[in-house]
Amino acid sequence: MWWTALRNESVKILAKPRSYLGFVAITLLVAVILLALALDGRSYIEFVTSSLQQSLTVEGQMLNGYLVGFIILQMLVVHLPLLVALVTGDLVSGEAAMGTLRNLLTRPLSRRGLLLSKYGAAAVYTLVLLFWLGLMAVLVSPWIFGVGDLAVLSNEGLQILPASEVMPRFFQAFGVAFAALYTVACLSVTFSCFADNSIGPIVGTMATIMVFTLVGTLDVALFDHIRPFLFTTHMAAWRSLFLDPIPWGDILFSMLLLAAHWVVLIGVGLWTFDRKDILT
Amino acid sequence: MIKPSLDVVKAVGLVKDYGSFRAVDGLSFTLQAGGVMGFLGPNGAGKSTTMRMLVDLIRPSGGELFLFGLSFRTHRQTILSRVGCLIEKPDFYKYLSALQNLELLARASGVSNPKKRSEELMEFVGLKGRENDKVSSFSHGMRQRLGLAQCLLHDPDLVVLDEPGTGLDPQGLVDMREMIQNLHQVQGKTVLLSSHHLAEVEAVATDLVVINKGRCVVQGSAQTLLSQSERQIRLTVGRPKEALALLNAGPWAGGGRLNENEELTMALGREEVPTVVQFLTQNGFEVYAVESRQKLEDYYRKLLQQNPHQA
Amino acid sequence: MLGFRLLPRFGALLWGFLHCIAPVQAQRSVPEPSGKSLTADALVERLVQRSSLIQDLSAEVHVLADVPRVKIKPLSGTMHYLAPDRFHLKSTRLALLPRQNPMELFEFLRQPQKYRSMLMGNEAVGRQSAVLLSLLPTGMDQDWQLIRLWVQPQSARILQAEITRRSLGTVQMQYFYKNALSPSPGPVPDLPDSLLFEMDASSLKLPKALTADLHRGSVRDGLSPAQRPLRAPDGKARVAMGFRWISQNQGAAARFFKTQKAG
Numbered sequence: 001m002w003w004t005a006l007r008n009e010s011v012k013i014l015a016k017p018r019s020y021l022g023f024v025a026i027t028l029l030v031a032v033i034l035l036a037l038a039l040d041g042r043s044y045i046e047f048v049t050s051s052l053q054q055s056l057t058v059e060g061q062m063l064n065g066y067l068v069g070f071i072i073l074q075m076l077v078v079h080l081p082l083l084v085a086l087v088t089g090d091l092v093s094g095e096a097a098m099g100t101l102r103n104l105l106t107r108p109l110s111r112r113g114l115l116l117s118k119y120g121a122a123a124v125y126t127l128v129l130l131f132w133l134g135l136m137a138v139l140v141s142p143w144i145f146g147v148g149d150l151a152v153l154s155n156e157g158l159q160i161l162p163a164s165e166v167m168p169r170f171f172q173a174f175g176v177a178f179a180a181l182y183t184v185a186c187l188s189v190t191f192s193c194f195a196d197n198s199i200g201p202i203v204g205t206m207a208t209i210m211v212f213t214l215v216g217t218l219d220v221a222l223f224d225h226i227r228p229f230l231f232t233t234h235m236a237a238w239r240s241l242f243l244d245p246i247p248w249g250d251i252l253f254s255m256l257l258l259a260a261h262w263v264v265l266i267g268v269g270l271w272t273f274d275r276k277d278i279l280t
Numbered sequence: 281m282i283k284p285s286l287d288v289v290k291a292v293g294l295v296k297d298y299g300s301f302r303a304v305d306g307l308s309f310t311l312q313a314g315g316v317m318g319f320l321g322p323n324g325a326g327k328s329t330t331m332r333m334l335v336d337l338i339r340p341s342g343g344e345l346f347l348f349g350l351s352f353r354t355h356r357q358t359i360l361s362r363v364g365c366l367i368e369k370p371d372f373y374k375y376l377s378a379l380q381n382l383e384l385l386a387r388a389s390g391v392s393n394p395k396k397r398s399e400e401l402m403e404f405v406g407l408k409g410r411e412n413d414k415v416s417s418f419s420h421g422m423r424q425r426l427g428l429a430q431c432l433l434h435d436p437d438l439v440v441l442d443e444p445g446t447g448l449d450p451q452g453l454v455d456m457r458e459m460i461q462n463l464h465q466v467q468g469k470t471v472l473l474s475s476h477h478l479a480e481v482e483a484v485a486t487d488l489v490v491i492n493k494g495r496c497v498v499q500g501s502a503q504t505l506l507s508q509s510e511r512q513i514r515l516t517v518g519r520p521k522e523a524l525a526l527l528n529a530g531p532w533a534g535g536g537r538l539n540e541n542e543e544l545t546m547a548l549g550r551e552e553v554p555t556v557v558q559f560l561t562q563n564g565f566e567v568y569a570v571e572s573r574q575k576l577e578d579y580y581r582k583l584l585q586q587n588p589h590q591a
Numbered sequence: 592m593l594g595f596r597l598l599p600r601f602g603a604l605l606w607g608f609l610h611c612i613a614p615v616q617a618q619r620s621v622p623e624p625s626g627k628s629l630t631a632d633a634l635v636e637r638l639v640q641r642s643s644l645i646q647d648l649s650a651e652v653h654v655l656a657d658v659p660r661v662k663i664k665p666l667s668g669t670m671h672y673l674a675p676d677r678f679h680l681k682s683t684r685l686a687l688l689p690r691q692n693p694m695e696l697f698e699f700l701r702q703p704q705k706y707r708s709m710l711m712g713n714e715a716v717g718r719q720s721a722v723l724l725s726l727l728p729t730g731m732d733q734d735w736q737l738i739r740l741w742v743q744p745q746s747a748r749i750l751q752a753e754i755t756r757r758s759l760g761t762v763q764m765q766y767f768y769k770n771a772l773s774p775s776p777g778p779v780p781d782l783p784d785s786l787l788f789e790m791d792a793s794s795l796k797l798p799k800a801l802t803a804d805l806h807r808g809s810v811r812d813g814l815s816p817a818q819r820p821l822r823a824p825d826g827k828a829r830v831a832m833g834f835r836w837i838s839q840n841q842g843a844a845a846r847f848f849k850t851q852k853a854g
Contacts, residue, residue: 004387011384015375053690055759055790055828056658060685099371103430106335107388108361149685157660160685244662278337 001109005117006124013087013125022083022129029079030072030136034144037068041145048153065142066150066166070242072137073173081184081209081235083129088122089188089201092273096196096280105278115193115273119266122185130178138170152242159244169246173238176251179258180235184209186262187231190269196280231261286313288348288438288470289334295342296329296494303329305494306343311472311487313437316464318485318502319474320580326494327474328368331442334472335365347438361390364436366444370427372415378402378426379411382433389434401429406455421452428459439463441473445480453480460484482576492584505579513553515544518566526563532556629744631708634724635700637747638740641781642697647845648672648782649838652680656687658828659792663687670834671844674698679847689788689830690759696752699738705729706738716741716750716765734758748781763789785833793826 013019037044041063049058092115095101104114150161161169187208191201212232215223227233237254240247289311296304304326311317321327332338333345336352336359345352347359372381379398386394402408405425410418418426424444431439441460445453457480463469464484475481481488488505490497498505517523520542527536527546536546548556550572557567652670656663668682670693678692699705711723726738734757741751752764766783838844 001390004390008384008387011380012373012376015373015380017375051794051796052658052661052687054794055690055762055792056656056687056830057690058685059680059688060682062685098373099369100373102332102337102367103371103385104388105337106360106363106365106367107385108357108390108434109388110357148683151685157662160661160663160687162664162666162684244664275339277339278332 002113006120009117009121061148064148065145068141069137084185085188085202085205088185090198091118092192093195094198102278111274126181126185169241173241176238183231183258183261186265190265193269193272288313290346293343297341309489309499313470315486316471316484317487318481319489321491325491362437364431365440366427366431367442370423374416377412385430386433405429420447439471445477478576513546513548514571516569523565631710635708638700642700645697646674647840649843650834650836653833655831671847673844721750788830790828792828
């Protein structure tokens with residue numbers, strides 16, 4: 001029955017116009033980035049390499065599809081969480097507001113099964129949205145700009161990765177990015193269990209991300225102990241896959257922490273939803 | 281089909297609190313298989329809360345609730361597989377068609393052929409030909425019909441209908457009544473029906489439960505309850521005002537009144553009717569028509585006025 | 592081992608790289624044909640003759656760069672040089688190369704009218720003895736300000752060069768040769784098997800606005816971002832190039848550049 005419920009949730013997400021906002025937004029944002037870099041990408045590269053060029057020269061095409069793809073992925077940190085929450089925050093509370101939740105809960109399907117199917121649908125949606133972003137970043141960009149070594153900036157400096165290593169790293173990065181974005185999805189679905197309207201969970205999710213991000217970036221000793229355990233601290237863990245050597249230990253820690261967030265959030269959601277009086 | 285003697289619904293001392301407000305206060309009633317129970321009460325009596333408890337949308341704060349002899353705590357899915365409900369106004373996914381909505385709910389109900397079953401029910405409720413229309417284009421009456429369809433998807437034994445006639449026009453009310461009668465008389469389902477349209481309840485109900493302020497006021501067979509009450513007699517007489525004055529001077533003082541059509545109306549026991557007619561005719565008044573009714577509306581109103589907390 | 596003292600702190604890798612590409616061997620002395628004392632002019636004349644032979648070169652090249660705050664893996668490609676100033680490294684990879692291309696020194700040497708030369712004495716380069724030849728530009732408006740060459744006197748082979756340019760600062764180059772120069776009736780191009788460029792990179796800065804490293808100062812090393820130090824640079828950038836010459840003055844480079852132009 002869980003698969004049936006998941007299928008139902010997927011049908012609803014596919015039919016809802018709001019679900020496509022994220023895809024349209026990504027397409028537009030990517031188009032803007034591609035256009036900007038196609039017109040003036042050289043300035044961007046020169047800004048990065050101007051200091052190097054005093055005594056060295058960079059031979060080859062630094063502005064290539066892989067670099068553009070990497071820049072597009074940077075959007076993950078800012079835009080995708082909102083686009084995910086826009087749909088997943090509506091999964092429970094939207095139905096409560098619409099009145100359709102009582103139709104579902106009077107079926108011979110457990111409340112937990114129903115809610116788990118919504119968490120499953122959130123995972124599917126997040127994956128598809130990420131896949132679309134990946135398509136833009138990893139297929140469209142190389143098609144326009146060609147391929148070549150990927151030059152990545154980090155706090156340690158400039159990292160130039162051979163083109164042959166880039167695609168596997170991108171795939172791994174998407175995996176790690178999914179873990180981060182699914183945490184956002186779980187958070188919004190869990191908030192959705194407490195509310196009877198859509199806007200509350202969405203705003204609540206974004207507010208949580210903003211507060212945690214602020215705590216994570218403030219260099220205050222008070223926050224040093226909690227910072228590593230905030231999920232926002234690990235939302236950019238995918239970038240570590242573009243370092244050499246890849247800090248697998250750190251990435252594994254990030255993944256485990258994010259998975260722990262899923263477990264806790266889903267647990268809270270199930271506990272709440274199981275006891276919730278459906279008054280709408 | 282279930283055994284006629286089985287208590288399909290048994291509520292014992294049901295309580296529901298919302299903070300300090302007690303919406304249902306020790307409600308007890310039973311519904312046997314094969315009946316149509318009219319579940320009545322004024323606004324705020326606790327009807328909808330009770331209906332929602334019957335389908336586990338709300339968890340009771342106290343008391344016991346058994347459906348088919350089973351408790352939701354241990355047999356939730358078994359119970360819900362035998363119960364269909366229409367709670368308040370029917371809501372659907374507006375961005376899906378009527379058929380898509382039903383198919384989705386049919387899949388959730390475990391129906392083996394959702395499409396076929398959905399089409400059958402759309403025909404049953406009179407919506408054949410509208411399968412592919414978006415629900416957003418449906419009128420209120422059409423949504424009510426669709427609401428009835430969705431509660432029958434898994435062929436339940438018990439149908440719980442919370443105000444199914446709300447917002448329907450007179451023809452819609454008649455159609456709804458006929459569908460409910462079909463469910464009961466043809467399909468053998470047990471129906472629990474709450475409504476403010478007392479005439480419709482009167483037409484279909486075999487049993488009545490009246491609640492007020494969260495408590496049961498009266499429960500029993502509709503026929504028995506209504507027969508025990510006084511009848512309202514309407515007499516069409518010549519010179520109605522003089523006739524009324526005569527009656528007020530006699531043993532029926534204060535028992536009669538004239539309605540807007542200048543017809544004489546009186547509350548009389550069944551045995552008193554011929555006595556009154558005879559009295560009038562003997563005193564020279566022409567009696568053109570006598571109409572005798574036990575109206576649920578009257579019974580209900582009187583009941584609530586007299587004993588609002590009587591259990 | 593020659594050049595060992597000059598190996599950078601990524602020494603093991605570079606040492607192995609150079610050792611494999613251009614094993615340094617003790618050079619056999621080649622006696623001066625005339626037996627006379629070496630003069631600056633004579634040395635310059637031999638250098639000019641050799642440089643004049645370097646017209647059209649193609650080589651398979653391996654590049655290893657060690658630049659502060661830059662991580663780049665070794666790469667391979669094909670180098671083409673067509674005198675006087677056309678140089679191109681063809682590779683599928685991004686390459687960090689010195690602004691000064693490897694053949695520019697020879698181009699400069701070919702024009703003796705542009706500089707004055709002075710012998711500054713003998714100096715050892717590793718275990719090899721060399722004479723220090725200083726070249727000063729004759730004009731005031733030239734980019735080249737000073738060139739110092741450490742030249743093996745017998746073979747007139749350049750072992751080390753230090754070039755100071757107005758635009759590029761000072762660049763040091765070390766030349767490595769696999770084999771001794773064979774005696775021949777006439778001058779032959781004396782091409783190095785590998786080159787090591789060293790230049791000052793202490794002023795290298797990368798934009799901070801684009802840097803954000805999640806795991807810098809991660810919980811695993813117990814350091815906060817402020818405490819975790821950056822890789823301590825010694826302020827030098829080094830680029831090593833190893834060559835396998837595939838064409839010397841056979842027109843390969845000319846054909847390459849012609850194809851590029853047509854493309």
